[in-house]
Amino acid sequence: MSGYSDIVRKLIVGGADVHIRDRKPGRETTALFEAATGGYAEVLRILIGAGADINADKHMGLNVSGWGRKEQDQIVWELVSLRTGIKLKAAFV
Numbered sequence: 490m491s492g493y494s495d496i497v498r499k500l501i502v503g504g505a506d507v508h509i510r511d512r513k514p515g516r517e518t519t520a521l522f523e524a525a526t527g528g529y530a531e532v533l534r535i536l537i538g539a540g541a542d543i544n545a546d547k548h549m550g551l552n553v554s555g556w557g558r559k560e561q562d563q564i565v566w567e568l569v570s571l572r573t574g575i576k577l578k579a580a581f582v
Contacts, residue, residue: 494531507541519545525553530564543569 497520501507511518521541524532537543543553557565 493529494535497532497535501535501539507536507539508545521545522553522556525556525565528564530568533565533568537568 507521508519511523519541521533521536521543522545523529524536545552553565554569557569
C-alpha cells in the first residue's frame with residue numbers, strides 16, 4: 490500500500506485538490522472518505538495532513554468521523570481525533 494501513499498504525496502505536491510469529489514451518481518465521495526472506508530491509513534493520514542475536510546462527505550449519511558464511529562474503526566478515529574481533539578474513548582461510548 491505504500492505505492493498509494495507515494496502517489497498521493499506526489500499528487501498533492503503537484504497541486505491536486507484534496508477536496509475534489511467523485512461526481513458519479515450514488516458515489517459523490519472524496520479521496521478522504523475512500524481512504525477511510527478502504528483501510529488506507531497512511532493515505533488517510535496524508536490527506537488529513539494536507540487539510541482534507543473530515544466533515545465534507547455525507548456518503549450514506551455519514552462523514553469520515555461518523556463512519557469511523559459507526560464501524561468502530563480505531564485507526565480512523567485516532568487520525569480524526571488528532572485533527573479535531575475529540576477523545577477516542579468518548580467516541581465509542
